[in-house]
Amino acid sequence: MPPVSPRLSPAMQVVVTAVRKAGRRLLRDFGEVEQLQVSVKGPSDFVSTADLRAEQTLKEELSKARPNFAFLMEESGASGDDGWEWRWVVDPLDGTTNFLHGIPHWAVSVGIEKRLDAERTELVAGVIYNPASDDLFWAEKGVGAFLNDRRLRVSARREMREAVFATGIPFGGVPRKAEFSAILHRIMPQVAGVRRFGSAALDLAWVAAGRYDGFWELGLNKWDIAAGLVMVREAGGFVTDPEGGDPYASGHVVAGNQALQPRLREVVADGIAAVKARTGG
Incomplete structure (x- = not known):
């Protein structure tokens, strides 16, 4: 141990x-x-x-x-x-x-x-x-x-083309598949890679450890993110929802370092907005 x-x-x-x-x-x-x-x-x-x-x-x-x-x-x-x-x-x-x-x-x-x-x-x-x-x-x-x-400290990368981001992929009856597809379509050409490992808590911990350069996911529960939000912030990172608000209240999370989190948040917000415009939602 x-x-x-x-x-x-x-x-x-x-x-x-x-x-x-x-x-x-x-x-x-x-x-x-x-x-x-x-x-x-x-x-x-x-x-x-x-x-x-x-x-x-x-x-x-x-x-x-x-x-x-x-x-x-x-x-x-x-x-x-x-x-x-x-x-x-x-x-x-x-x-x-x-x-x-x-x-x-x-x-x-x-x-x-x-x-x-x-x-x-x-x-x-x-x-x-x-x-x-x-x-x-x-x-x-x-x-x-x-x-x-x-x-722990968050990563020091500043360029999107060098970044590896983590996310959660909607499954089964979970909503927001359209938003996920729109966001992924926008992010993939800009970054070195996107990973989906299947644990939001560990995703946030790995952002804090600098293993990932950022993380986004929509529709999470408080127990999924409570510990991880503290982790990222105490490691020098930033975490908000796509609109810049409180992710703990909304359940929508965008995390990363000082340089990349604002850019990731912009891409996520743009993907969500595109789906709303298309569906009238």
């Missing part, structure tokens, strides 16, 4: 302990993926017994350490005091389809959200852990972003 930075705060120590415990259980299930009981949750969207067990492990571990924190979890939804001051935002298994197909690219993601006032909240920390590779990404506002104990 790689060392983790001594800069971890007590709250982050709690999260790291929880995600590693959930991760150990997920790894055991990953080794027996063909025997998992799997039910269909939606179009091309599966939930496994492993997913549910991991969420329960995380809830138990995090609740023991911080009983006053509320939860927003992928499988069980929101729980805790409606007037919460602090909230865990949890995806117990981001990349479920990869997991169920034996592809070792999936993660446990936990973000920490703080309420500022009646109308506003702020994401202040996050952990994204891939048990298959034992990569532990973490970030805390004002402290920085890290992979295990190594400080």
Whole structure:
């Protein structure tokens, strides 16, 4: 197990302990993926017994350490005091389809959200852990972003033609296929490559690590991105929605470094606008 930075705060120590415990259980299930009981949750969207067990492990571990924190979890939804001051935002298994197909690219993601006032909240920390590779990404506002104990910075590339971007491809009954096609049509001639690895949490972590130069995806949930948004910002990157607004509120994410994020955002916004003009939407 790689060392983790001594800069971890007590709250982050709690999260790291929880995600590693959930991760150990997920790894055991990953080794027996063909025997998992799997039910269909939606179009091309599966939930496994492993997913549910991991969420329960995380809830138990995090609740023991911080009983006053509320939860927003992928499988069980929101729980805790409606007037919460602090909230865990949890995806117990981001990349479920990869997991169920034996592809070792999936993660446990936990973000920490703080309420500022009646109308506003702020994401202040996050952990994204891939048990298959034992990569532990973490970030805390004002402290920085890290992979295990190594400080992370977004890439320094400035030219679109040298950039590799990541995205998520709409599938099954998921909407926005037209927007995705329009955006991809505009981006492909400009860049070195586009990747789709199947975990938005890890995509954002990899932007923070400089492995990707940027990432875009539409229609994500809060638990998909809570930890990753903090990660990118603490690594010196920028993340907004295509209109320059709050991606946590809209679920539409465009992330990258200072030079490339504005250009990627412009291409994404142009693709969306083209579809609206064509369909009258």
